[in-house]
Amino acid sequence: MFTSPLLNNLIEFLPKVRGKYQKDEPMSKHTWFAVGGPAEILYHPADQEDLKYFLQNLPNNIPIYLLGGGSNLLVRDGGILGVVIKLDNKNFKQIEVGDGWIKCGAGLPNIDLKKILLKHELGGLEFLCSIPGVIGGSIKTNAGCFGSEIKDVMLCAEVMNGLGEISTLTPKDFNLSYRNSLFPDDWIILSMTLKTYHEPKAKIQQKLEEQKNYRIANQPYNEKTAGSTFKNPQGLKAWELIQKSGCAELQIGGAKVSEKHNNFLINTGNATAEDIEQLGEEIIARVKEHTSITLEWEIRRLGIRK
Ligand SMILES: Cc1cc2nc3c(=O)[nH]c(=O)nc-3n(C[C@H](O)[C@H](O)[C@H](O)COP(=O)(O)OP(=O)(O)OC[C@H]3O[C@@H](n4cnc5c(N)ncnc54)[C@H](O)[C@@H]3O)c2cc1C
Structure with a gap:
C-alpha cells in the first residue's frame, strides 16, 4: 500500500484542468518492466494549454515527473510522490511532414513513425522505430542503435518550462551524450523536429525488417524488460x-x-x-x-x- 502521500489529499490542491487525474495509479501498468508502486497522481494533460494552466497554478513544492513510454524506467515499489505527467492525449502525438524534416509530438510512440516513413518515403530514422518508448523520452535518453542516435538526427525541439513558457531549442541546448542529456529539470519536451531525406520505400522496408530481425535474434523480445541495464564502459561491452x-x-x-x-x-x-x-x-x-x-x-x- 501507498503509505506516505505528500499532502493528505493532493488531488484537492491541484488546478482544475481539462485533462485527467488518476489517484494512486500503479506505475506497473505504465512501465515495460511491469513493476512499480503507485504515482500519487498521474496527470494526462488534454493539450498544451491545459499543461500550461496546470504548471502556472500548481502549488509550490509539488514535485512533477515526466513519464514517456516507461521503457527506460525502474519505478520502485513504494511509488512516486507528487504528480507524474504522461503526454498521451492525441494532441501530443501529432505529426507534420515537410521538405527534409518531420515534426513529431512528444507523446508519439516511436514505432508509429514507421508507417509515416514508408508512406512519405523518408529515410534516416528507421533506427528510431525499433526503440520502444515515445519521442519525448528518446530525447531525454539520447536514444540510439544501429550506429545512429537522436543527436545525429534532431533539428530542434519545443519545450515548455515550469512557468508554462514555450521555446524552440537546438540539440546543443540539450547537451546530448551517450544515452544521456543534460537540461533543466523543469523542461517538458513537447515535440521534436527530425532531419530526414528521400529514400525509396523498398529500402526503408528492408532496413526496418533487418533491424527487427536483429533484435529478435539477439535481444529478449516481448519480455518485461527496460532494455540495456548498464551503459557500455568506454571501449567495452x-x-x-x-x-x-x-x-x-x-x-x-x-x-x-x-x-x-x-x-x-x-x-x-x-x-x-x-x-x-x-x-x-x-x-x-x-x-x-x-x-x-x-x-x-x-x-x-x-x-x-x-
Ligand atoms: C526491449 C527494449 C529495447 C531497447 N533498446 C534500446 C536501444 O536500442 N537504444 C536505446 O537508446 N534505448 C533502448 N531501450 C531503452 C528505451 O526504450 C529508451 O531509453 C527510450 O528512449 C525511452 O523512452 P520512453 O519514452 O520509454 O521514456 P521513459 O522510460 O518513460 O523515460 C525516460 C526519461 O525520459 C524522460 N521523459 C520522457 N518524456 C519526456 C518529456 N516529454 N519531456 C521531458 N522528459 C521526458 C523521463 O522523465 C525519463 O527521465 C530499450 C528498451 C527496451 C524495453
Whole structure:
C-alpha cells in the first residue's frame, strides 16, 4: 500500500484542468518492466494549454515527473510522490511532414513513425522505430542503435518550462551524450523536429525488417524488460563484463539476467522492483570484484524503495 502521500489529499490542491487525474495509479501498468508502486497522481494533460494552466497554478513544492513510454524506467515499489505527467492525449502525438524534416509530438510512440516513413518515403530514422518508448523520452535518453542516435538526427525541439513558457531549442541546448542529456529539470519536451531525406520505400522496408530481425535474434523480445541495464564502459561491452564475472545465470526473486543478452534484466512474471534493483546491485558488485570496473546504470530508477 501507498503509505506516505505528500499532502493528505493532493488531488484537492491541484488546478482544475481539462485533462485527467488518476489517484494512486500503479506505475506497473505504465512501465515495460511491469513493476512499480503507485504515482500519487498521474496527470494526462488534454493539450498544451491545459499543461500550461496546470504548471502556472500548481502549488509550490509539488514535485512533477515526466513519464514517456516507461521503457527506460525502474519505478520502485513504494511509488512516486507528487504528480507524474504522461503526454498521451492525441494532441501530443501529432505529426507534420515537410521538405527534409518531420515534426513529431512528444507523446508519439516511436514505432508509429514507421508507417509515416514508408508512406512519405523518408529515410534516416528507421533506427528510431525499433526503440520502444515515445519521442519525448528518446530525447531525454539520447536514444540510439544501429550506429545512429537522436543527436545525429534532431533539428530542434519545443519545450515548455515550469512557468508554462514555450521555446524552440537546438540539440546543443540539450547537451546530448551517450544515452544521456543534460537540461533543466523543469523542461517538458513537447515535440521534436527530425532531419530526414528521400529514400525509396523498398529500402526503408528492408532496413526496418533487418533491424527487427536483429533484435529478435539477439535481444529478449516481448519480455518485461527496460532494455540495456548498464551503459557500455568506454571501449567495452557491459554484457561481456557481466558474463565474465559469472553473472549470466543470476536470479533474485522474479528478476533474472536474460540468457539471450546478459545486459538485459527480465521480470519473469512476479518480480518486484526491489528484486530487479537488487539484481542490478549484485551485478555491479560482482563486476567490480572481477574486473575493477564500476558499471553505471543506464536504466533510470525512481520512486521510494520499500
Ligand atoms: C526491449 C527494449 C529495447 C531497447 N533498446 C534500446 C536501444 O536500442 N537504444 C536505446 O537508446 N534505448 C533502448 N531501450 C531503452 C528505451 O526504450 C529508451 O531509453 C527510450 O528512449 C525511452 O523512452 P520512453 O519514452 O520509454 O521514456 P521513459 O522510460 O518513460 O523515460 C525516460 C526519461 O525520459 C524522460 N521523459 C520522457 N518524456 C519526456 C518529456 N516529454 N519531456 C521531458 N522528459 C521526458 C523521463 O522523465 C525519463 O527521465 C530499450 C528498451 C527496451 C524495453
